Amino acid sequence: MKSVLRTRRSLIDLDDIAEDELHEVFARATAFDRSRPEKRLSGVACVNLFFEPSTRTFTSFNLAEIRLGAELVNLTPKDLSYINKGETIEDTVVTLAAMGVSVLVIRHPEEGFPRSVAAHFDGHVVNAGDGTNAHPTQALLDLYTMLREFETLQGRTVAIVGDVLHSRVAHSLIAGLQRLSAGTVLVGPPAFVPEEYATEGVRVSRDLDAVLPSVDVVVLLRIQRERFAAMPLADEEYVARYRLNAERLALLPSQAVVMHPGPYNRGVELDESVLRFAGWRYAQQVVYGVSVRMAVLDFLVNGT
Ligand code: ASP
Ligand code: CP
Secondary structure: OOOHHOOOEEEEEEHHHHHHHHHHHHHHHHHHHHHOOOOOOOOOEEEEOOOOOOOOHHHHHHHHHHHHHOEEEEHHHHHHHHOOOOOOOHHHHHHHHHHHEEEEEEEEEOOHHHHHHOOOOOOOOEEEEEOOOHHHHHHHHHHHHHHHHHHHOOOEEEEEEEEOOOOOOHHHHHHHHHOOEEEEEOOOOOOOOOOHHHOOOOOEEEOOOHHHHHOOEEEEEOOOOOOOOOOOHHHHHHHHHHHOOHHHHHHOOOOOOOOOOOOOOEOOOOOOOHOOOEOOOOHHHHHHHHHHHHHHHHHHOOOO
């Protein structure tokens, strides 16, 4: 029987992946964590196209592609003829496909850009972050980190703290947490966490201190200042109410972990005590970022 997994072409958001497929990706990531993989992308040409700065996602996609034996090209906006020679992005990706490029990994400031590219590209598109919309591989590596910690997320509670409104990481992660039946509480001021986010399985709170004693995971977010014109509340007020510090860490249950997609801003959403906290999992997320991205590429290109 032909596997449904073979039909997946692109990963634009978590909606593109069913629950059994999530677990398939996680199982592959675990296998890649344990042993050096065969060159499962040998002869597969991948182009990374990043229109926004990136340290973690860019480097980990590069490492993932290299470790799987792919043929790899990195293009930056200044390399692209479509930027200043009147070519369209649609014609650009048709050209890349004609050269045998099979995988495009795209980060772009505009919501929907990777999906519109996927409509014209005869290959696989992986969204590496589009505007405030989605960052599916970050959500996958965050979920994977949580699952390695707790085995199942059913009955667990995850607090996502900070600028949810402008965070593509939060938007994809909320969808993933719902998929895995985790309780989710979004914590922040109304300007960053509008009441409309509250739905079945997702709570909104303004009070971080009240939430911390009953959570298993805290995901801190950076304030996405590049995505809005003016800070909607005073920095001091934000820090006083939402910065994670030693006093607040002491409110957490003993098994709780703290995560952050990075880049983190010291002195804003966290202070130095978080970086020394035994349950701080940032480095582990970065490590898993490579194996999860290998698993996503392998899953899209090779199916089951
Ligand atoms: N690096 C993540 C992103 O690109 C989160 C952040 O920038 O705060 O969405
Ligand atoms: N977490 C994340 O996407 O980091 P970069 O922006 O550095 O890729």
